[in-house]
Amino acid sequence: MTRVLHVHPVTPQPRLLREAVEVLRGGGLIAYPTDTTYALGCGIGEKAALERLIRLRRLDDKHQFTLLCADLSVLALYAKVENPDYRLLKAHTPGPYTWILRGTHEVPRRLMHPKKRTIGIRVPEHAICQGLLAEHGEPIMTSTLLLPGEEFPLTDPLDVRNVLEGQVDLIIDGGFGGVTETTVISLVDGDGPEVVREGAGALDSIF
Template identity: 30%
Template sequence: MHDDLKKALEVLRNGGIILYPTDTIWGIGCDATNEEAVKRIYELKQRTDSKSMLVLLDNTAKLASYVNDIPEVAYDMAELTNKPLTIIYDDAKNLAKNLIAQDGSIGIRITEEEFSNQLCARFKKPLVSTSANVSGEDSPQQFDQISEVIKEGVDYIVEFRQEETKNPAPSSIIKIGKGGEIKIIRE
């Protein structure tokens, strides 16, 4: 895993995109503050940039760097959940403009998975995490289901966890408004 982290960090720091395991399914990722790298992911996925992507962080302490107003309930939910949870926050900041939704929101998940957590911690910036598929196609559940188009379109493919065959569950998704109101998007 150490060599994978080292190589992935080098690619990310140079504005590249990677294919990597997350706490849910395999993801395509890049520096979430790099507009050109984010653009490359949209192009690879053949997806319009009006459909935002989420980002991963390694801990809740970093949320305030990327969201202006974090309702207290968000910290509780992120820390108490027993499965991956993506929270959509209003008023994103310090991220690539083409990553933030038209309404100014951003989806953020705190990853507990070993590789993606270490990658976020060492990179010291949020990582884009979007499913490793062309838009409109099924999301691959395991590495061997990822299309060659995606594999050929990234700058580095992480080797760690490629052999796993379990079908991970997608994250739950909720939106928390500025007043703390919660809307469940996906359970």
């Protein structure tokens, strides 16, 4: 049975955040709201939870996974970033962007693109996300709650509950979510930012 926690989107209750993080630390898979859409998340090293997520979304082996991070302080541990790129990231985080960077050896191989050895980095501007990350003390592996055959992510918490009942361990109901995913920017080639997907993050300040 899937647990549901009703968490305030602006002032999340610490007790409920602790309960959610206990699920993550126990190898569970959760659904939670972000500053763009609802998402699925699990601990970085939780292979079984990641495999459940892959099956749920029917992802192939070329899918680019993303680490949800509280800030850029963990960047050097998980990704390789040149100084000009770091300044760009700093100017646009937190916010609705996912940054594709070359991963380090600290990132489990199964989370990186199999050929490019890249990883997505995301710093959200959402109180529930930031509360989860602060309580967890490390990044969370995250993926948009976009189910197979659907054009848009689920937005209504009631729909999230009805569809994911029995498929995830915990749902954080933080109110209605958005339908527009993050803007994805690649900084891999060293030739400046490359737009991989245009989304919620504005592009006029990137270039």
